[in-house]
Amino acid sequence: MYEGKTIGAVIPAYNEEKFIGEVIETLPEFVDRAYVIDDGSSDDTWNAICRAAERVNEGWEAPAPRADGGDGYDRRVVPIQHEVNRGVGGAIKTGYQHALTDHVDVTTVISGDGQTEPDIVERIIRPVALDDADYSKGNRLRGRARQDMPMFRQVGNFVLSLLTKIASGYWKLMDPQNGSTAISYAALDEVDLDELYEDYGFANDLLVRLNVHGMVVADVSRRAVYKDEVSHIKYKEFIPKASALLLRDFLWRLRAKYLVKDFHPLPFFYYFGAAAAALGAGSAAKKLFKHEDSVPSVLLFFVGWLFMLFAMVFDLNENDDLQVIVHDPHEFD
Template identity: 50%
Template sequence: MYKGETVGVVVPAYNEAGFVGEVIETLPPFVDRAYVVDDRSTDDTWQEIQRTADRVNNRSETVYSNQIHADGGQVFSPRIEAIRHDRNRGVGGAIKTGYARACEDGMDVVAVINGDGQMDPSILDRIIDPVVEGRAEYAKGNRLSSREHREGMSTWRLFGNTVLTFLTKFVSGYWRMNDPQNGYTAISARALETIDVDRLYDGYGFCNDLLVHLNVHDMRIEDVEMESQYGDETSHIRYSTFVPKLSWLLLQRSIWRYNTKYVVADFHPLVFLLALGLAGAGAGVFFAGWSLASAGVVSVQGMLSVIVILLSGLFVTLAMVFDRLANERLQPRVNEPVGRGDR
């Protein structure tokens, strides 16, 4: 228990033998329960999880769940619960399994620490503080806040993260959020009960998808500064499939969020600006290319197409400004006090 709140931790793991055991061993003592989910690994990850869980549980104090026996007694639950999928579902699927177990046990705050050793369990208190203290319903790590924090990140990884950050800002509506792929997170029980967790993406776009759902339900979030940390672990992301799948997911979720928040729930003129901007940009590019291909030189039609493209860019920019203003309250600055009654 931490500051009067019960804390659960989900540890998704896929082929993390040699790393996941240390993650389990180094979880802070205030963690009430850990749900270590093996996503049908093909190495010794599951055996390592079982051995470590048995060792930690044997020396842990008795932990009780919120379930009740028929005779009125409480149900004993081990501090470390080892779970194995019957098939590979993806990191998002593993997290969803852990979330479901944590909700069943009545955890107040549920964090996620990946099983690859890239996340330092000793800073877990910093990650969950915004949720425990009522400032946010969701908190996540941010490795892009300063040059020192980005030092362990390769140039390619930093470039990709920067591009994905901007796209996720546009799609999710959290314009002051950075490092959306950071999986070191904490979420409140209220948020888990409100959003449709089963609908979330099972793959590596899970974190981006979760942000969109949180925004649709007007949930506050907060970034927590942390250093990037990389070791000998191997990335399981296949960029040839990850990029197109995530792009399609972001497109779908963008249409869903803007329609849900600004058409269905409460109409906002920004949808006109966004629609005109995107349609105009597409038409402008098409006619500019057609004019150049037909005449071989820059024509009057080509110049008009450029003007249309510039105006379209202005419309899209205005739509983004309105979206940022509409969501400003969902990402208060750290020094802005937010009580539980304001959430």
């Protein structure tokens, strides 16, 4: 337990036979229950999970029944196997569903490749355990933490951060692909898990849905940890899929949050701005090609962008109280 809250850990693993055993055997002491999901691995990951789980469970003493009358847990590590690979989002969803069934107070996600060290886990769960946030996520891009991240990852992450800010409404958050997260039972129960995206855009999709439900999200600075793990992301496929996902989520958020749950004119600023900018750009290009006066078209293009900027400012103000920044500038000294 941590700060009086039961802590669950979801550990997705795909072809991680080299790392997963150590991850399981070095779980932080405050983790009461770990759901380790073999996501259809083609190597010996499943057997490595089972062996490590057996060792940990044998040496584990089950805690007394909870003070609130809830049941204790019969084992600390729960191995779960997907027959086919569903993607990291699918693996996390499976873990989340088990955590909901077990009524875990705070559920964190720990990487199966050893990138989430125990002190990082504590830093991530703390805002949720203290009820300062409904969801928290790591951020390797704030301050000196990003120095350990390869440059190509920094560039890609900054681009995805910008797109996710616009799509999700959490304008102060960065590093949306960071897998170090924690979520409260209440937030987990509120989100429709079955509807969540199951591939590497899972974290982005979840942020959008949390925003629509008015959940407070903490952005927690953490150091980057890289060993000799192999990334399973295929960037040529991921970037187009992630862009399409974020566009779909953005349009859904505008409708669900500002037109269905409540009313705000913000979406119409976006709609008019996008239409005017697109019409102005198309008209300007056509007139330039014909050597005609393009000034009115250019003005329409800039008016469109002005409306979209107004919409962004409105959106930022509407969501300002849903963001918590946890950053110690001296943390990585």
